[in-house]
Amino acid sequence: MSEISFSRSSVSEYLAEIYERMLKALGPQGWWPGDTPFEVCVGAVLTQNTNWTNVEKAIAGLRERDLLEPRAIFELPREMVAAIIRPAGYYNVKASRLRNFTAFLMEKFGGSLDAMFSLAMEELRSMLLEVNGIGPETADSILLYAGGYPSFVVDAYTMRILKRHDLVFEEAGYDEVRSLFMDSLPEDPVLFNEYHALLVALGRNYCRRSRPLCRGCPLDGI
Numbered sequence: 001m002s003e004i005s006f007s008r009s010s011v012s013e014y015l016a017e018i019y020e021r022m023l024k025a026l027g028p029q030g031w032w033p034g035d036t037p038f039e040v041c042v043g044a045v046l047t048q049n050t051n052w053t054n055v056e057k058a059i060a061g062l063r064e065r066d067l068l069e070p071r072a073i074f075e076l077p078r079e080m081v082a083a084i085i086r087p088a089g090y091y092n093v094k095a096s097r098l099r100n101f102t103a104f105l106m107e108k109f110g111g112s113l114d115a116m117f118s119l120a121m122e123e124l125r126s127m128l129l130e131v132n133g134i135g136p137e138t139a140d141s142i143l144l145y146a147g148g149y150p151s152f153v154v155d156a157y158t159m160r161i162l163k164r165h166d167l168v169f170e171e172a173g174y175d176e177v178r179s180l181f182m183d184s185l186p187e188d189p190v191l192f193n194e195y196h197a198l199l200v201a202l203g204r205n206y207c208r209r210s211r212p213l214c215r216g217c218p219l220d221g222i
């Protein structure tokens with residue numbers, strides 16, 4: 001991972017230094033936890049506004065009932081999906097989103113993730129964003145972590161860290177921040193995978209919303 005060579009520009013060098021410092025201090029994060037690409041997709045839908053432990057409980061409930069495949073969730077009444085994924089929180093909304101995603105998968109690709117992931121990245125991204133309840137962070141998580149596309153994932157931690165280091169303006173939006181990474185880093189899904197995971201770890205452990213722990217943070221003084 002540390003042998004990836006970055007192109008030479010001031011933003012690229014800055015992002016490279018952030019990456020190298022995080023990797024050195026925090027180590028490889030080993031994302032994304034999930035046994036199959038479909039399980040990764042389910043996790044990407046369920047992880048919004050909750051912690052991963054709760055998502056794992058919801059996924060375990062689906063696994064115990066042999067429901068971790070597109071048709072099974074698609075054919076299950078929404079109320080039953082909601083009851084099973086209850087530990088993930090916002091379970092009615094998330095059940096609808098899961099069923100919307102599986103309906104999309106069934107109707108457009110016959111339930112085949114291989115068929116879905118045979119599309120070009122931006123074409124598939126546009127289609128995913130049209131699914132009710134799939135926003136940019138979920139779409140990019142599916143693309144990167146389940147599909148292996150070089151699509152950078154931006155989350156609240158990423159936004160906070162970049163803004164605190166004046167890499168983007170306060171009012172910068174999702175696509176602007178995604179483009180900053182994608183235009184400045186090598187187009188490498190392995191790098192994007194690790195980079196996003198490291199930003200999440202840094203945000204959780206140091207760059208907290210109300211009180212950043214700059215002293216001792218790997219990015220202190222950068």
Ligand code: SF4
Nearest residue numbers: 207212214217219220
């Ligand atoms: S905790 Fe401080 S040094 Fe670390 S990323 Fe946040 S603002 Fe930067």
